[in-house]
Amino acid sequence: MKIATWNVNSIRSRLAHVVEWLENQPVDVLCVQETKVVDADFPKADLEAIGYTAYISGQKSYNGVALLSREPLESVSMGFTSVLGSPLAETIADLDEQKRVITGVLGNVRIVNLYVPNGSAVGSEKYEYKLRWLATLRDYLKSLLLEDQGLVVCGDFNIAPDDRDIYKPEGKENHIMASPAERQALQTTVLDLGLVDAFRQLHPEAGQFTWWDYRTAAFRRDAGWRIDHHYISPQLGDRLVDCVIDKVPRGWEKPSDHTPVILELG
Amino acid sequence: MKIATWNVNSIRSRLAHVVEWLENQPVDVLCVQETKVVDADFPKADLEAIGYTAYISGQKSYNGVALLSREPLESVSMGFTSVLGSPLAETIADLDEQKRVITGVLGNVRIVNLYVPNGSAVGSEKYEYKLRWLATLRDYLKSLLLEDQGLVVCGDFNIAPDDRDIYKPEGKENHIMASPAERQALQTTVLDLGLVDAFRQLHPEAGQFTWWDYRTAAFRRDAGWRIDHHYISPQLGDRLVDCVIDKVPRGWEKPSDHTPVILELG
DNA sequence: GAGTCGACTG
DNA sequence: CAGTCGACTC
Numbered sequence: 350m351k352i353a354t355w356n357v358n359s360i361r362s363r364l365a366h367v368v369e370w371l372e373n374q375p376v377d378v379l380c381v382q383e384t385k386v387v388d389a390d391f392p393k394a395d396l397e398a399i400g401y402t403a404y405i406s407g408q409k410s411y412n413g414v415a416l417l418s419r420e421p422l423e424s425v426s427m428g429f430t431s432v433l434g435s436p437l438a439e440t441i442a443d444l445d446e447q448k449r450v451i452t453g454v455l456g457n458v459r460i461v462n463l464y465v466p467n468g469s470a471v472g473s474e475k476y477e478y479k480l481r482w483l484a485t486l487r488d489y490l491k492s493l494l495l496e497d498q499g500l501v502v503c504g505d506f507n508i509a510p511d512d513r514d515i516y517k518p519e520g521k522e523n524h525i526m527a528s529p530a531e532r533q534a535l536q537t538t539v540l541d542l543g544l545v546d547a548f549r550q551l552h553p554e555a556g557q558f559t560w561w562d563y564r565t566a567a568f569r570r571d572a573g574w575r576i577d578h579h580y581i582s583p584q585l586g587d588r589l590v591d592c593v594i595d596k597v598p599r600g601w602e603k604p605s606d607h608t609p610v611i612l613e614l615g
Numbered sequence: 616m617k618i619a620t621w622n623v624n625s626i627r628s629r630l631a632h633v634v635e636w637l638e639n640q641p642v643d644v645l646c647v648q649e650t651k652v653v654d655a656d657f658p659k660a661d662l663e664a665i666g667y668t669a670y671i672s673g674q675k676s677y678n679g680v681a682l683l684s685r686e687p688l689e690s691v692s693m694g695f696t697s698v699l700g701s702p703l704a705e706t707i708a709d710l711d712e713q714k715r716v717i718t719g720v721l722g723n724v725r726i727v728n729l730y731v732p733n734g735s736a737v738g739s740e741k742y743e744y745k746l747r748w749l750a751t752l753r754d755y756l757k758s759l760l761l762e763d764q765g766l767v768v769c770g771d772f773n774i775a776p777d778d779r780d781i782y783k784p785e786g787k788e789n790h791i792m793a794s795p796a797e798r799q800a801l802q803t804t805v806l807d808l809g810l811v812d813a814f815r816q817l818h819p820e821a822g823q824f825t826w827w828d829y830r831t832a833a834f835r836r837d838a839g840w841r842i843d844h845h846y847i848s849p850q851l852g853d854r855l856v857d858c859v860i861d862k863v864p865r866g867w868e869k870p871s872d873h874t875p876v877i878l879e880l881g
Numbered sequence: 882g883a884g885t886c887g888a889c890t891g
Numbered sequence: 892c893a894g895t896c897g898a899c900t901c
Contacts, residue, residue, distance in 0.1 A: 358891085359894055383891085385895065410895040411890070467891055475890095507891095562891090563892035606891080606893075624901085625884055649901090651885060676885040677900070733901055741900095773901090828901090829882035872883080872901085 350614045351376040352460055354503040354577050355598075356560070356607035360384040360415070363605055364392050367417075368399055370598055376611060377419055378455060380462035382505045384413030391415065406448040414451045414462050414504070422453030422460075429489050441485045449482070452493070458585070458614070459493055463504035471528045479507070483534040490542055500582035501612065502544060505560075507576050508535050510546060513555035514575035526576060544580035547612055548592040559594055560607045568599055579612040588614040616880045617642040618726055620769040620843050621864075622826070622873035626650040626681070629871055630658050633683075634665055636864055642877060643685055644721060646728035648771045650679030657681065672714040680717045680728050680770070688719030688726075695755050707751045715748070718759070724851070724880070725759055729770035737794045745773070749800040756808055766848035767878065768810060771826075773842050774801050776812060779821035780841035792842060810846035813878050814858040825860055826873045834865055845878040854880040 353376040357363040360381060371379060379401070384391065386407050393403045400419055406427035407413035416422060428445035430437060432452075437444070449464040463486070468479035493500055508531045512518035521527045540546075548557070558573025567573060579592055590613040599608040619642040623629040626647060637645060645667070650657065652673050659669045666685055672693035673679035682688060694711035696703060698718075703710070715730040729752070734745035759766055774797045778784035787793045806812075814823070824839025833839060845858055856879040865874040 362894065383894085469891080563894095565892090603893085628884065649884085735901080829884095831882090869883085 350456065350458065351611055352378045352380065352501055352503065352579065352614070353609050353611040354380040354382070354462070354505070354579065355609040356382040356464070356505040356577060356605060358383050358605040358607065359386070360413075361386055361390070361392060362603070364395055366598055366601055366604065368395060370595075370609060371399055371401060371417070374595065374609070374611065375419070378422075378460055379417040379609075380460065380503050381415045381417065382413075382462070382464035384415050385410055386413060404451060404453055406451045408448045412447045412449055412464055414448060414464050416451055416453050416460065416462055418453070418455065420455060422455055424459070425451070425453035427451050429485055432489050432492050433485075437485075441481065444482055444485055450489070454498065458499040458501055459496060461490070461493065461500065461502040461504075463502065463506065465505060465507045467507045468525050468531070471523050471525055476525070480530060480534055483538045487538040487542070490539065490544070494542060494582060499585040499588070500544070501579060501585065501614075502539065503577075503579040503610075503612065505576060505607065506535065506578050508532065509574050509576055510535060510549065510578070513553075514558075516556070516558065516570075516572040516574070526574060539580050543583050545583070545586065547579040547581050547589055548575070548594070548610065550589065551592055557594060559610055561599060563606050577607055577610050579610065581612070585614060590615045616722065616724065617877055618644045618646065618724075618767055618769065618845070618880070619875050619877040620646045620648070620728070620771070620845065621875040622648040622730070622771040622843060622871060624649050624871040624873065625652070626679075627652055627656070627658060628869070630661055632864055632867060632870065634661060636861075636875060637665055637667060637683070640861065640875070640877065641685070644688075644726055645683040645875075646726065646769050647681050647683065648679070648728070648730035650681050651676055652679060670717060670719055672717045674714045678713045678715055678730055680714060680730050682717055682719050682726065682728055684719070684721065686721060688721055690725070691717070691719035693717050695751055698755050698758050699751075703751075707747065710748055710751055716755070720764065724765040724767055725762060727756070727759065727766065727768040727770075729768065729772065731771060731773045733773045734791050734797070737789050737791055742791070746796060746800055749804045753804040753808070756805065756810070760808060760848060765851040765854070766810070767845060767851065767880075768805065768847075769843075769845040769876075769878065771842060771873065772801065772844050774798065775840050775842055776801060776815065776844070779819075780824070782822070782824065782836075782838040782840070792840060805846050809849050811849070811852065813845040813847050813855055814841070814860070814876065816855065817858055823860060825876055827865060829872050843873055843876050845876065847878070851880060856881045
């Protein structure tokens with residue numbers, strides 16, 4: 350089973366790339382983020398034409414996630430509320446307004462597709478939102494881990510787990526996506542639940558990136574970040590075959606600033 | 616000598632069309648309107664690469680005119696003020712803020728390239744501006760007619776001279792571009808000076824258009840207007856060979872809403 | 882419907 | 892730098 354993640358930075362602007370990529374990389378499920386489109390305008394038909402059903406949770410302009418699957422998914426749900434119950438506690442009741450969470454089950458694997466808030470700048474209001482969102486994610490994942498099946502949590506985490514995941518980490522100690530509080534949140538939210546970073550498990554070397562800023566010719570200089578991840582639950586450990594970054598689409602015309610990452614389970 | 620006029624609706628968006636058209640229609644001078652770009656950003660080099668020098672008068676977002684010429688032009692000037700003298704009368708001192716007028720001389724022919732205000736809606740403030748602008752144009756053209764050479768006045772006039780120049784004129788009696796006051800202004804400003812509509816002189820039939828609204832599939836229905844004209848002074852009368860509308864570029868991908876018109880002088 | 886800009890986000 | 896939207900113009 351192959352499960353890929355790709356922040357497409359607008360599904361409408363990137364539709365041709367997604368179609369071309371899926372035709373050459375027939376993964377079972379592609380988790381996309383930043384679809385930036387309301388559900389009514391999501392290009393479902395174009396994806397159905399190449400054999401993929403789209404499960405979507407979109408909003409206007411910002412955010413938006415979708416699961417593109419060759420086989421029907423079961424138990425699909427959107428947002429934290431669907432799992433944690435409604436109403437959420439007052440402090441987190443707003444977190445589902447931004448469409449950043451969708452999940453579904455294929456075979457005996459639950460797939461969670463996340464678009465973690467960017468956080469803007471360390472200490473900003475958006476940064477506090479990001480940390481609050483991650484705290485809620487922990488409860489969400491804990492609930493899903495109670496299910497009797499494997500769990501794959503993937504998406505754009507907007508966090509580089511350690512310095513190997515950043516081009517020239519010196520001086521970025523308090524940069525957004527690398528700050529101690531964000532890394533600690535990732536630890537508490539994901540790793541402490543027993544979930545494992547599949548790519549890092551297999552590839553210990555530094556300098557493997559999934560996102561390159563459009564500005565400053567970052568891709569040409571390979572000045573990237575590894576912020577798109579797959580985390581797998583313990584019971585999937587012995588099914589882990591590989592996890593690879595496909596840098597090719599980042600080099601296409603008018604690309605997304607992210608490139609796909611593919612998890613293969615045996 | 617061939618002198619063409621084309622409202623390109625953004626020279627930057629239409630650069631490839633203009634280059635392709637000039638390579639297949641090597642006119643001596645192409646008068647373009649609605650360049651929508653400040654002079655610093657006008658794509659002069661791309662036009663020089665195909666043998667055309669650009670004389671430009673641009674502004675941000677709106678309006679903007681240019682003369683693209685294979686041979687150097689003489690006595691190039693921009694705006695009413697350059698001819699009528701500055702300061703203009705107080706009632707018209709603002710008319711050169713919008714870049715709608717450029718002129719130059721090739722051989723013994725003065726070419727005036729105009730982008731007449733659209734006027735928005737009959738009776739509106741913009742409509743009054745259009746009529747005021749046309750009144751000033753009369754003085755401008757009278758001055759130029761004193762020069763001892765032929766005069767070609769072309770561009771986007773945003774006026775259909777008579778009902779043959781409108782698809783289904785019924786009900787458009789007081790439509791912008793067809794209202795009596797606009798037609799009268801065209802008569803007073805241009806025709807009463809002895810200038811002749813070159814296209815109409817040679818082609819009396821109705822239904823020959825140069826502009827089709829992007830909306831309502833106007834081009835497919837041929838629901839157009841003839842609002843792009845060449846007016847020639849009496850001394851050029853016996854040099855008039857032809858005046859033709861080239862509808863082809865209106866059918867290209869992502870076209871301007873106007874198509875070129877070519878005047879040929881012997 | 883298609884071009885522009887400016888504000889916003891990443 | 893690249894995507895979105897909303898306001899504006901034609």
